Amino acid sequence: MPRLEKPVPGCYTSAMPARPAQRLRPELLVLFVLAVVTRFWSLTSPHDVVFDEALYEEYIGHYFNGTYYFNLHPPVGKLILALGAHLLGIAPHTLQAIEPAVTLRAIPAAAGALIIPVFYQLLTQLGANRRTATLGAFLLLCDTAVLAVSRFILIDSILILFMLCALSAWLASRTRTGGARSAFVIASAVFSGLAAGTKWTGLGALGVIGIDWLRSVIMWRGGPAAARDGGLAPVPVRALAVEGGILAVVPALVYAGAFAVHFALLPNSGNGDRVMSAAFTETLVGSPTYRPDAHLSFAAKLLDLHRAMIHENVAFETAMHEGASPWWSWPILKHPLYVWAGGGPDASTVGHVLIEGNLVVWWGALVGMLVLAAAAASGRARERLAPYRRALAFLAVAYVVNFLPFAFITRILFLYSYLPALVVSVAIATIGIGALADWTGGDGRSRFASRRSAALYWGVAALACVTFLYFAPFAYGSPMTNAAYHRRLWVLERHFGQP
Numbered sequence: 001m002p003r004l005e006k007p008v009p010g011c012y013t014s015a016m017p018a019r020p021a022q023r024l025r026p027e028l029l030v031l032f033v034l035a036v037v038t039r040f041w042s043l044t045s046p047h048d049v050v051f052d053e054a055l056y057e058e059y060i061g062h063y064f065n066g067t068y069y070f071n072l073h074p075p076v077g078k079l080i081l082a083l084g085a086h087l088l089g090i091a092p093h094t095l096q097a098i099e100p101a102v103t104l105r106a107i108p109a110a111a112g113a114l115i116i117p118v119f120y121q122l123l124t125q126l127g128a129n130r131r132t133a134t135l136g137a138f139l140l141l142c143d144t145a146v147l148a149v150s151r152f153i154l155i156d157s158i159l160i161l162f163m164l165c166a167l168s169a170w171l172a173s174r175t176r177t178g179g180a181r182s183a184f185v186i187a188s189a190v191f192s193g194l195a196a197g198t199k200w201t202g203l204g205a206l207g208v209i210g211i212d213w214l215r216s217v218i219m220w221r222g223g224p225a226a227a228r229d230g231g232l233a234p235v236p237v238r239a240l241a242v243e244g245g246i247l248a249v250v251p252a253l254v255y256a257g258a259f260a261v262h263f264a265l266l267p268n269s270g271n272g273d274r275v276m277s278a279a280f281t282e283t284l285v286g287s288p289t290y291r292p293d294a295h296l297s298f299a300a301k302l303l304d305l306h307r308a309m310i311h312e313n314v315a316f317e318t319a320m321h322e323g324a325s326p327w328w329s330w331p332i333l334k335h336p337l338y339v340w341a342g343g344g345p346d347a348s349t350v351g352h353v354l355i356e357g358n359l360v361v362w363w364g365a366l367v368g369m370l371v372l373a374a375a376a377a378s379g380r381a382r383e384r385l386a387p388y389r390r391a392l393a394f395l396a397v398a399y400v401v402n403f404l405p406f407a408f409i410t411r412i413l414f415l416y417s418y419l420p421a422l423v424v425s426v427a428i429a430t431i432g433i434g435a436l437a438d439w440t441g442g443d444g445r446s447r448f449a450s451r452r453s454a455a456l457y458w459g460v461a462a463l464a465c466v467t468f469l470y471f472a473p474f475a476y477g478s479p480m481t482n483a484a485y486h487r488r489l490w491v492l493e494r495h496f497g498q499p
Contacts, residue, residue: 028137034141043105048100056153058096063078066266067266068272072316080158090103108150108154111161115423116137118168119136126395135461139364140426144358148354149419165187166189166194173243189251201402283301316411324414325415331365333362333415339355341353350482356471384435384438395427399421471488
């Protein structure tokens, strides 16, 4: 590819020209510190197993003793947790104890903290100035659902981080040529593979990137002038073909590589034998059907395991769970997921952990998207949104790809599956409303365009902060009275009995 000494102008907005590299921005540092504090605060509490923590500890224990296990999800998230357990010096017997290995919560918490600065970077890549990117990252920081899944031994924060890294690397590649462009495309493909290897829902990142790559191909087929009008960097068509190959091959290699490590760490018979074929169990040491001379290729093992994963997912179509919720109810936060209850310091208080979002963040993002849809009918509004048309189109595709497929899934689903789409919805609302409210002009350090614009900005931030403080006890499991518990569910579907 031809080389260019510096990035070319961004292809997702015409509002911001290319800028030289800058030192660490103070607002980004503050956001990251706040993210670390909120995610790591009281991380050892509650000192009980919360939700699926026992399952993930069991899976990690299998990597330590080498016995084969089965899980519905690909192994990347669990391998990262196992690596974390090894680096943190967590003994295998600790993973088998009744009490949780609370030190291991540091891994999802670290991923949850990193989500915030990566999201800030993503917003700036899409054309948001510092003021707008700061508000967007702050809103995500204040979401209590993202906070909750980041504080326990779960893999959702890892999934979201990989998704954002994949999209951010892809956007970085669009403003470069030469070796730097190739490096970012490869990084995007690697992160996409890691996202898909954490949960199949992580395929959404690769889907968004693939659609945007296809857009690039279509624009370039219209000639260099059409490509420039589409905001594309000047690269040969053959380079786009190479990128398509990278996006097809590298994620697949990363995904398959994770399973190769998974199989290598689990050579012995275990409780996962029950769902595998006879040919597979013949390769597991200690299995009743084990044969030392049995050989099964990696491809055959991979296909066998995926057959079992699909079969078990189908079995969940008839499963029942009071925390399950239909996909269409997620944006309005109608049905939180109750995951733990425990005694407080006295008989009058009980601690609760719910995966429940911040109403201002969730409803604000939804209202923001509806306002943008309505604004398309207004000439003046369209004019303000015009510089961000491509950025908003990119995000709209990302939202649909990460949300709409759940309409076709018939197994039981839970609120946390919406979190990747939620993150995208916050980006859409922040950039779109920022453009309409005139937050997006300049570098974001000058004065607001009007008092009304400033009042809206600080009002949204203040409301998000207040509601964060109100709902945060559900993320931390803080003891509260029965009345306080039900006050926090005042507008939600009350599926849960008296605490």
